[in-house]
Amino acid sequence: MDFQILDSIPELSNYKSFTDRYFTKRYILNYGGIENNDIMLMFHSNRIMLLSLAPSHFFFKKNLGYSINFNTGKVDRLSNSVKGKGKKGGQQLEPNSTLCQILFEDDTSFKVPSCIKGSLIEINESLVKYPELLKEMPDSDGFIAIILSSITISEAKKSEWLTPEEYLALLKN
Amino acid sequence: MDQQKAIFKLCKGLGCCDSCCLRYLGIRYQNAYENAQTFCLKFQDKPANAEKVDQNKPTDISPPSSTSENTVTSETNVSTDDKPTENVTNDESNNVNPGDDTKTDIKMEEDTSNKEDTDSSNGNVATSNGNGSRPAKRRKRDICTSCLGLLQKDGWPECNAAVKEVLDKKQYDSKTFGCGLSAPIATILREKVICLKIKEAFPDFDERSITTLKESWKWAYGPQLAQHIGIALDSGSVSPLLIVLNMEYPDDLQELEILKTLSPDLFESRSRQRKRFTVEFTRRSVEQALEGATLEALTALRWGSVRSADSAASCVSVVCTRTPLYLGGRYIKLSRELPQTPWLLGGKRMMESSVQDIIFEPLAKAYGMSEADADHRLKFMSAGREDVDVRCLGDGRPFAIEITDPRRELTAGELQQICEAVSSTGQVVLKKLVPVTKEDLTLLKSGEENKTKTYEALCIKLAHSKSSDTTQNGTTPITVTDEDISRINSYRNTPEGAPERIALTQKTPIRVLHRRPLLARTRHILDITASKVTGHPQLLVIRIRTTAGTYVKEFVHGELRRTAPSLGDAIGAPVDILALDVTNVQLDWPNKQ
Numbered sequence A: 001m002d003f004q005i006l007d008s009i010p011e012l013s014n015y016k017s018f019t020d021r022y023f024t025k026r027y028i029l030n031y032g033g034i035e036n037n038d039i040m041l042m043f044h045s046n047r048i049m050l051l052s053l054a055p056s057h058f059f060f061k062k063n064l065g066y067s068i069n070f071n072t073g074k075v076d077r078l079s080n081s082v083k084g085k086g087k088k089g090g091q092q093l094e095p096n097s098t099l100c101q102i103l104f105e106d107d108t109s110f111k112v113p114s115c116i117k118g119s120l121i122e123i124n125e126s127l128v129k130y131p132e133l134l135k136e137m138p139d140s141d142g143f144i145a146i147i148l149s150s151i152t153i154s155e156a157k158k159s160e161w162l163t164p165e166e167y168l169a170l171l172k173n
Numbered sequence B: 001m002d003q004q005k006a007i008f009k010l011c012k013g014l015g016c017c018d019s020c021c022l023r024y025l026g027i028r029y030q031n032a033y034e035n036a037q038t039f040c041l042k043f044q045d046k047p048a049n050a051e052k053v054d055q056n057k058p059t060d061i062s063p064p065s066s067t068s069e070n071t072v073t074s075e076t077n078v079s080t081d082d083k084p085t086e087n088v089t090n091d092e093s094n095n096v097n098p099g100d101d102t103k104t105d106i107k108m109e110e111d112t113s114n115k116e117d118t119d120s121s122n123g124n125v126a127t128s129n130g131n132g133s134r135p136a137k138r139r140k141r142d143i144c145t146s147c148l149g150l151l152q153k154d155g156w157p158e159c160n161a162a163v164k165e166v167l168d169k170k171q172y173d174s175k176t177f178g179c180g181l182s183a184p185i186a187t188i189l190r191e192k193v194i195c196l197k198i199k200e201a202f203p204d205f206d207e208r209s210i211t212t213l214k215e216s217w218k219w220a221y222g223p224q225l226a227q228h229i230g231i232a233l234d235s236g237s238v239s240p241l242l243i244v245l246n247m248e249y250p251d252d253l254q255e256l257e258i259l260k261t262l263s264p265d266l267f268e269s270r271s272r273q274r275k276r277f278t279v280e281f282t283r284r285s286v287e288q289a290l291e292g293a294t295l296e297a298l299t300a301l302r303w304g305s306v307r308s309a310d311s312a313a314s315c316v317s318v319v320c321t322r323t324p325l326y327l328g329g330r331y332i333k334l335s336r337e338l339p340q341t342p343w344l345l346g347g348k349r350m351m352e353s354s355v356q357d358i359i360f361e362p363l364a365k366a367y368g369m370s371e372a373d374a375d376h377r378l379k380f381m382s383a384g385r386e387d388v389d390v391r392c393l394g395d396g397r398p399f400a401i402e403i404t405d406p407r408r409e410l411t412a413g414e415l416q417q418i419c420e421a422v423s424s425t426g427q428v429v430l431k432k433l434v435p436v437t438k439e440d441l442t443l444l445k446s447g448e449e450n451k452t453k454t455y456e457a458l459c460i461k462l463a464h465s466k467s468s469d470t471t472q473n474g475t476t477p478i479t480v481t482d483e484d485i486s487r488i489n490s491y492r493n494t495p496e497g498a499p500e501r502i503a504l505t506q507k508t509p510i511r512v513l514h515r516r517p518l519l520a521r522t523r524h525i526l527d528i529t530a531s532k533v534t535g536h537p538q539l540l541v542i543r544i545r546t547t548a549g550t551y552v553k554e555f556v557h558g559e560l561r562r563t564a565p566s567l568g569d570a571i572g573a574p575v576d577i578l579a580l581d582v583t584n585v586q587l588d589w590p591n592k593q
């Protein structure tokens, strides 16, 4: 028997990125009635969710320096911690809870909403040191938060929000 | 000796059988119980069963070492008033309404049929004494008031038949057996009353000195069971085969009912917690209730002396089990669509097969197990696991199988056939399967924590390296350069000379985060080398040796920077993984024999 890793070279044109391989993407447009306040949620098959800015978010058109504030005034998202297999103790999120605030150098700002009721598992700490990831890699290393919601809510939202096909179709119009 | 004789007489008077008399005398050797009737002669002033004894040759009835005592006995020639006095308790038992007997019989049969339902699933059958095959009912006064007949020969054929039935069905290859007894709990109450009666007459009598019912039952019943089933009796801790007889006494609960009055606190709290204590009377609770009981207290409950028994305890089920066997081996997994064990999501099978399924199938067949049977009698253990899409090559991954209640050991030839059947699937290859011991399993488990593993990974470079010259632009193809390779081959973030080259911080990967706590762990890469792939300029292969628990896929792509550093950090460009093989799990398994 002689098996080698080179037996396993796939068709490279079928290559899918890490998030495309393992996550189902969903989009929400104009969240909270704010134009192009567009959010992307990525559902792992185990129900864990990543929240990012959607490519059509107005943030990407603004060519200004910015900083990210994870302190909502009520809680510091960076102090979130969860314990055990059950991920107990995570900050509780309502759809309108603010995950973070983006402050532009012209003193304008916007808030990133949680979009879903659930529990905060993890904030992307890389954004503290490398805020540019938010702009450069929104689809991967620039994600904002990991959230866990109930099966019922996750499933309901997954079917309610826009699929990638629906999202692209709407963007073209 | 005089006191022993007096105690013997007292026990006889209370309705004890010969063996039970010996128990209360604290006699502790097998021979005594194997031939209790003969052995008892030395404690009797006059042979208990005069007619029977007369029929035998006198030499046969002499106790092994006490001819002189025997002479004394016959000389003393005690008055005939002292004849065996089962009668003491007869008055009481005669009051029992004869109708009760029939009622009791029906109840017994019902109990028996229930047992049959529950026990037959694992091949251990209940006795079928409900269909009229039961031996003629013994007269009440013959049933020992202490052991309820367990030590009396008349009940044994029924027990023997029940054991034989199970053994014939299960076909063990064991040449020895150990036996165990589940006795009616009422025997504890009865024993207590008898002890209190002895203590009343002989204040220095120590109830802790008596021989337990279980022990004497093994000595009395065990040897003749051995003869009946044709294998040797051995200690339960030595023989792999254990035969347990469940004996039930129809009036058990009824007799124990008085304990609720005797020890109301104990059973009140227990019945309040009924949901938790489904069995109200356990050996433990009954022993507790009787611990400080006095004869006065028991007299008030009409147990001032031991009562006669309306019926003997009978065998309701026999459970035979053989100690587990263990097999060890190493499996090679050639499929990227095969989980190690059945992948269940909400009780549903997500993939058709698994390494475990493929190995269990021919093994179950060799043992004649049904699929359901195999499900709970075969247990798969391994030194770690690989993902569904990861192959395990080289010598394979160490694993073991625990076989519960095996009927026999498989031959080397059969084990080889199992390996061949597994390998013929093309998905899993087994080279050998050998018997291992339970102690060996600790090596397998410790291996999970201590072993190092070697992998090969096929990787893709996703962008130009940041450090490379600026002449690159969007149209230049991305290629793995010699510089990339040498950077990986010399990459380290630990002090020069340290045994590990790269120390990683890995957050629990998202893919397992639903079932594991979120933690940032430090893991190590001991060695890593990279090479280009001919004909595929964007690809590279890495060979990597890690400590246990390192997530290799996450090291390659960095998992959204949740693992740092990642392979991409070594070359200053994002990298992803396309395929992963385990090439070596370092563990000496199964042990060379």
Ligand SMILES: [Zn+2]
Pocket (backbone or CB within 6 Å): B016, B017, B018, B019, B020, B021, B144, B145, B146, B147, B148, B149, B150, B151, B152
């Ligand atoms: Zn007895």
